[in-house]
Amino acid sequence: MSATDAMTAANAIVAETQRVLAGNPTYGSVQQTDLTRAIAGRLAKAAFDQVPNLATSDETKGTVARALAEMGQTRTWNLLIDVIAQTGKYGPNAQDLTGSNFVVEGEKRYWLHIALGRDLNADGTVDVLGTQLEEVIE
Numbered sequence: 218m219s220a221t222d223a224m225t226a227a228n229a230i231v232a233e234t235q236r237v238l239a240g241n242p243t244y245g246s247v248q249q250t251d252l253t254r255a256i257a258g259r260l261a262k263a264a265f266d267q268v269p270n271l272a273t274s275d276e277t278k279g280t281v282a283r284a285l286a287e288m289g290q291t292r293t294w295n296l297l298i299d300v301i302a303q304t305g306k307y308g309p310n311a312q313d314l315t316g317s318n319f320v321v322e323g324e325k326r327y328w329l330h331i332a333l334g335r336d337l338n339a340d341g342t343v344d345v346l347g348t349q350l351e352e353v354i355e
Contacts, residue, residue, distance in 0.1 A: 218271065226264035226271060230285070233263035257286035293346060298329040326353040 236242045261282040265272040272278050304323040311318035328351045334344035
């Protein structure tokens, strides 16, 4: 595949993605809930229409669609939790346990990254696909 054909196919995929997100797709109607791995077929068709020699065999068509499907993480929720852990004590004259009586002596900050599967299990839970705790050093 030439660089020109690759760029033409890529531009067609980007344009169709923008039309889908805007609710004005080229190939039939689409709902926001349809933006899953199944959308890869629609995007591959956009590329094949612009670069016909790309769709020379079923194997090639499947390869393009699989590459597009595996590229995204449409079945994953990625969360970032910003944790600020403070150490300290309450002053000797503290009347209650409100924050205004807490004297901060130290502070650490962490980012907790969590990847959750979007598909519900039979018991109503979701799978934790990965976690990472990162200390933030400023």
